[in-house]
Amino acid sequence: MKLLRLALVAVLAAGLAPSAAHAVEPVAPRNKVVRAAPRTDAATKAAAATAGTTYSVEVPYVRSYAPPGGGQSATLVLNQSHSFSISVIATNQHNGNVTGAGVSLPQTDTFGYFSLPTLTANPSNPEVFVKILDGRPINGSYWVFYGHLTDLIYDLTVTDNVTGVTKVYHKNAGNEPGGFDTTSFP
Numbered sequence: 136m137k138l139l140r141l142a143l144v145a146v147l148a149a150g151l152a153p154s155a156a157h158a159v160e161p162v163a164p165r166n167k168v169v170r171a172a173p174r175t176d177a178a179t180k181a182a183a184a185t186a187g188t189t190y191s192v193e194v195p196y197v198r199s200y201a202p203p204g205g206g207q208s209a210t211l212v213l214n215q216s217h218s219f220s221i222s223v224i225a226t227n228q229h230n231g232n233v234t235g236a237g238v239s240l241p242q243t244d245t246f247g248y249f250s251l252p253t254l255t256a257n258p259s260n261p262e263v264f265v266k267i268l269d270g271r272p273i274n275g276s277y278w279v280f281y282g283h284l285t286d287l288i289y290d291l292t293v294t295d296n297v298t299g300v301t302k303v304y305h306k307n308a309g310n311e312p313g314g315f316d317t318t319s320f321p
Contacts (some may be wrong), residue, residue, distance in 0.1 A: 282313030
């Protein structure tokens with residue numbers, strides 16, 4: 136048995152050792168990756184990207200968005216040109232059915248999310264996501280998309296601030312998928 140192990144080790148060592156017949160060619164050095172200086176607008180970012188002299192490890196440019204009033208209120212307002220107000224009321228079925236309002240965290244003019252700090256004690260924890268897109272060129276309506284990272288019960292209320300139309304989307308307890316509505320807000 137010992138002899139078999141020694142023979143196996145010798146065969147493996149011989150197979151892994153570089154031979155003179157297979158000389159390793161030198162590898163060309165790679166370009167150095169450097170962090171590009173912070174840029175403030177799309178024009179300077181585009182100019183730096185086309186310069187080609189440095190590489191950046193930055194996240195791709197996303198247009199900055201300043202929500203009205205600085206954000207973080209009970210109501211998320213999306214799509215300023217045709218505004219919608221969104222709110223969330225959640226129920227913690229694990230803790231005596233305590234309810235709490237969501238706190239909005241707008242991200243862009245069409246997307247934002249809610250945290251539930253009264254239920255989770257964490258105001259920056261994303262729980263319910265909402266996106267409203269202008270689908271009128273396709274079917275004549277605004278499109279509401281929503282999803283969540285919670286098993287809590289909640290009601291998501293979307294109000295069209297121009298027409299006054301309101302719709303409530305309800306999520307039961309447990310792992311239930313999000314949804315979309317592409318016809319309720321013409």
